[in-house]
Structures are given as structure tokens and as C-alpha cells.
Amino acid sequence: MVRFLRRGHSLDKTGSHSYDSHHKEHFLRRSGSNTTEMHESVGNGAGAGGTPPLPNGRAAAAGARSRLGRDGPPSELDLMKEKFAKLLLGEDMSGTGKGVSSALALSNAVTNLAASVFGEHRKLEPMAPDTKERWKREVGWLLSVTDHVVEFVPTRQTAENGTIMEIMSTAQRRDLAMNIPALRKLDAMLIGYMDNFVDQTEFWYEKGGDNKRDDDKWWMPTVKVPSEGLSDVTRKWLQYQKECVNQVLKAAMAINAQVLVEMEIPEIYIESLPKKGKTSLGDAIYRSITEETFDPLEFLAGMDLSTEHKVLDLKNRIEASTVIWKRKMQTKDSKSSWSSIVSFEKREQFEERAETILHLLKLQFPGTPQSQLDISKIQYNRDVGYALLESYSRVLESLAYSVMSRIEDVLAADAAAQNLTASEAARRMMESAAEAPAARKLDAKEELEKLNEAPASMTLFDFMGWHFDQDELMKRREDGTLDADAEAKLLKKAPSMAPAKKFSYVDTLSSGGMRSPSSRH
Numbered sequence: 001m002v003r004f005l006r007r008g009h010s011l012d013k014t015g016s017h018s019y020d021s022h023h024k025e026h027f028l029r030r031s032g033s034n035t036t037e038m039h040e041s042v043g044n045g046a047g048a049g050g051t052p053p054l055p056n057g058r059a060a061a062a063g064a065r066s067r068l069g070r071d072g073p074p075s076e077l078d079l080m081k082e083k084f085a086k087l088l089l090g091e092d093m094s095g096t097g098k099g100v101s102s103a104l105a106l107s108n109a110v111t112n113l114a115a116s117v118f119g120e121h122r123k124l125e126p127m128a129p130d131t132k133e134r135w136k137r138e139v140g141w142l143l144s145v146t147d148h149v150v151e152f153v154p155t156r157q158t159a160e161n162g163t164i165m166e167i168m169s170t171a172q173r174r175d176l177a178m179n180i181p182a183l184r185k186l187d188a189m190l191i192g193y194m195d196n197f198v199d200q201t202e203f204w205y206e207k208g209g210d211n212k213r214d215d216d217k218w219w220m221p222t223v224k225v226p227s228e229g230l231s232d233v234t235r236k237w238l239q240y241q242k243e244c245v246n247q248v249l250k251a252a253m254a255i256n257a258q259v260l261v262e263m264e265i266p267e268i269y270i271e272s273l274p275k276k277g278k279t280s281l282g283d284a285i286y287r288s289i290t291e292e293t294f295d296p297l298e299f300l301a302g303m304d305l306s307t308e309h310k311v312l313d314l315k316n317r318i319e320a321s322t323v324i325w326k327r328k329m330q331t332k333d334s335k336s337s338w339s340s341i342v343s344f345e346k347r348e349q350f351e352e353r354a355e356t357i358l359h360l361l362k363l364q365f366p367g368t369p370q371s372q373l374d375i376s377k378i379q380y381n382r383d384v385g386y387a388l389l390e391s392y393s394r395v396l397e398s399l400a401y402s403v404m405s406r407i408e409d410v411l412a413a414d415a416a417a418q419n420l421t422a423s424e425a426a427r428r429m430m431e432s433a434a435e436a437p438a439a440r441k442l443d444a445k446e447e448l449e450k451l452n453e454a455p456a457s458m459t460l461f462d463f464m465g466w467h468f469d470q471d472e473l474m475k476r477r478e479d480g481t482l483d484a485d486a487e488a489k490l491l492k493k494a495p496s497m498a499p500a501k502k503f504s505y506v507d508t509l510s511s512g513g514m515r516s517p518s519s520r521h
Contacts, residue, residue, distance in 0.1 A: 179259075253366070290346075
């Protein structure tokens with residue numbers, strides 16, 4: 001039976017998970033956060049009774065290593081050796097071969113690294129230089145594995161006598177060659193957006209015991225703004241930053257979804273499914289999806305999605321029915337236990353409707369835990385390339401969601417300072433989003449192209465400089481002293497201030513936890 005895991009934990013081979021406290025924002029801690037530490041203590045012979053005595057030679061060697069460790073912090077080479085040793089052991093420090101697969105070990109390593117680096121980053125401020133350097137260094141180590149994941153491609157080679165031959169040579173696998181550089185770019189952009197909040201003074205955070213936040217994010221620091229609220233320039237700059245981060249979020253979501261679709265569905269998950277999609281959905285949901293006229297927005301409006309558990313339950317039901325319908329469309333054996341009297345065309349239509357609902361749920365509730373199907377794919381996946389693409393895109397998606405949540409906290413504090421009602425604040429946030437096109441399936445390539453076309457991110461001072469330049473040019477136009485070059489500068493398109501579509505789901509994870517597989521119970 002597949003165990004259902006929530007984000008913020010990593011899997012071991014048996015499906016067990018590591019746990020982290022809620023106030024740590026569901027991020028994994030570097031120490032005591034996964035089965036690696038438990039196995040390490042076993043492998044070292046540590047127990048309740050202490051370390052057993054070693055023979056003289058071994059004791060001397062152990063003492064030498066201990067003294068060497070006390071001479072100073074471990075070198076970069078030592079850290080890399082330790083990390084890759086744990087990966088080779090499959091997180092089983094006893095060395096008995098009971099560890100997880102290489103793919104799952106790498107996936108957990110990326111998740112744990114991101115948790116230890118970003119787990120305590122709760123404010124809109126730049127990352128500490130040493131933390132930033134550690135993230136770049138260690139994630140680079142893990143991603144270096146993809147340089148050696150290759151495929152055969154036909155190439156032409158010219159012999160000494162001028163003969164042209166076609167031979168098969170190796171090159172990095174195509175999906176990795178496209179997506180790893182794209183994810184690295186998203187990574188650098190997110191860190192750059194956080195760096196933009198340096199030296200800002202219009203909002204701050206309460207310290208220590210002064211933090212009296214009493215909402216669902218009680219462990220997060222409370223944002224404070226001036227009594228009259230933020231200045232108009234700062235407010236527009238925050239909206240601009242939020243839009244930039246939202247574009248990164250959509251690109252990471254698209255890549256993550258694409259990788260999960262390409263992962264093979266484990267047989268253990270398929271065996272756990274009922275024979276009919278109707279059984280998985282329930283009578284009420286099945287009737288709604290199979291009616292002649294179907295509107296996915298009306299369907300979601302009629303569902304009770306008031307809690308994270310209910311959203312997750314609906315997602316699990318619909319994903320299970322989709323897998324069942326796909327299998328029935330693929331089978332050719334009319335005597336198969338999967339066969340049904342429902343026509344191929346109808347079943348294909350039902351599947352398309354279910355896929356639309358799943359996509360809308362992902363857009364509307366980006367903070368929900370992973371579904372049972374996604375967790376099973378990650379746990380039983382053996383493709384190292386997919387494992388790294390999925391985990392890296394997942395942690396970037398979570399980081400982008402975290403930064404967006406922090407920006408929304410500041411904008412909410414600004415609205416409260418101006419005594420705006422909840423409806424007025426929502427209207428201000430959504431006034432530009434009303435003209436946005438209807439939600440559609442995210443395409444990774446398209447979202448990355450949008451990032452290439454988007455204007456560069458700005459610090460608040462850069463943004464204010466642009467703002468004041470426009471005011472000066474407007475005055476010159478009114479005075480009739482505006483030349484052609486200045487006129488062109490004035491007509492230059494301003495950075496988009498349109499906020500991203502407001503997610504209706506309350507940020508229960510707050511910091512955008514890593515959404516790594518974690519226990520449902």
C-alpha cells in the first residue's frame with residue numbers, strides 16, 4: 001500500500017518519512033531531518049551505551065581523524081566527499097545495501113539542502129552571502145550528475161581520406177540539456193529578486209517577543225508599515241516585484257508538471273485503484289463531470305474546498321479516475337477486467353474534463369501537498385534525470401511561492417494601515433487581473449520565453465528613478481521643450497504593475513514549503 005506523504009519530508013525506501021515541526025514552516029532541517037542521520041549513528045556504532053572500544057590501531061586512526069576535525073571547519077572537498085558518500089550509500093550509513101535508489105537519494109538531497117538553506121528565510125530581505133554561496137556550491141554538486149546522463153545521437157565524422165561517416169556519439173540527454181539551464185536561470189532570478197529588497201525602509205518586522213501575530217501564520221514575523229501606509233511608488237514597486245516572481249513561479253510549475261507527467265506510473269499505485277472511475281469519484285462528482293454541459297469553473301464553485309484536506313482529496317479522486325480512464329482507452333482486450341460499455345469518445349471527453357479540473361486546482365491552490373499519484377511517482381522513480389529535474393523545479397516553485405507570500409503580507413499590512421476593507425483590498429489587488437485571459441495549461445517553453453521578454457527586475461531606487469524621470473519628461477512636454485529622443489523615452493512602455501492573479505487558497509505552508517513527499521497522517 002502506497003503511503004501518502006505531505007511536503008516537507010523526504011522518503012526512504014520503505015516509504016517512511018522524516019518529520020519537521022510546523023514552526024519550521026514544513027521545511028526539512030539539515031540535522032535530524034531524514035533517515036540519513038539515523039543510519040549514520042548506526043554506522044558509527046553509537047548507541048544508548050556509547051561507542052564501543054576500538055582496537056589500538058583503529059582507535060589511534062579514529063583519534064587522528066578527530067583531532068584533524070578539531071583543527072578547523074571541514075574543507076569544501078571534505079564536504080563534497082561526505083555528501084556523495086551518503087548518496088552512494090543510498091542514505092544507509094550501515095552499508096548493508098538497504099538504502100534507497102540513487103534517484104530518490106538525489107531527490108531527497110536537493111530537498112534537504114533547500115530546506116536547510118531557505119527554511120529560516122522568513123522575511124523580504126537578501127540572503128546572507130555565506131548562505132547564498134553554500135546554496136550555489138552544493139546544488140551545483142548535485143546537478144553535476146546530470147552532465148553524465150547521456151544518450152546516443154547521430155553525428156558525422158570525416159576520416160583522414162576524406163570519407164564522411166555517420167557514427168553514434170554521446171551527448172547530454174535532451175530534456176536535461178534544455179531544462180537544467182532553464183532552472184538555473186530561474187534560481188538566479190529568484191535570488192536576484194530577494195536581493196532587490198536591500199536597504200528598503202518603508203516596512204519592517206517586529207522582533208522576538210513583540211511578534212503577536214494571531215492568524216494561521218502565527219510563527220511568521222509580523223510586518224509593520226508606517227501609520228499612513230506605504231508610499232504609492234513603493235506599493236507599485238512591490239506589485240511589480242510580485243509579478244516578476246509570479247512569472248518565475250509559473251515557469252517552475254510548468255517544468256515540474258511536465259516532468260511528473262513523463263514519469264512512469266508505478267504498478268503498486270495502479271493495483272490500488274478501483275476498476276471504475278465512477279467508484280473513485282463518487283456518484284455526485286461523476287454525474288457533474290459526465291453531464292452533457294460542463295463548466296469546470298462552476299464545478300469547482302460548487303465543491304467544498306474550504307480546507308487543504310478537501311482540496312487534496314478531490315485531486316486524488318480525479319487523478320485516480322483519469323488513470324483508470326486512460327488505461328481503459330489503451331486496452332484492446334474486450335474481456336479485460338478494465339473493459340467498459342462507455343464509448344471511447346465519451347471516456348476521452350471525461351478525461352479531458354478531469355485534466356482541466358486538475359489544472360485549475362493547481363493554479364488556484366498552489367500550496368497544497370503533493371497528490372498520492374505524484375508521491376508514488378517520486379518514490380518509485382528510478383530515472384536520475386527525472387529525479388533531479390522534479391526536485392529542483394519543486395524547490396524553486398516553493399521558494400517563489402514563499403517570496404510571493406511575503407510580498408502579499410506587506411501589501412496586506414499596507415491595506416490594514418489605510419483601513420481598507422477586505423473587499424477594497426482585494427479589488428485593488430485584482431483590478432488589473434480582471435482583464436487577464438482564462439486559465440489554461442502552463443507550457444514550460446512558453447513561460448520561459450515570457451521570462452526572456454520581461455523587463456529586468458529593479459531595486460526600489462531603480463524603480464523610483466524611472467518614476468521621477470517620467471515626471472520630469474512630462475513637465476518638459478507641457479513646456480514644449482521635449483526633443484525627439486526624450487519623447488521616445490517618455491513613450492517607452494513602463495514596467496507592468498499588474499499583480500498576479502490572487503490565489504484564493506490561504507497560504508497554510510506560509511513559506512512555501514518544499515512540497516517534498518510527506519505523510520498525510
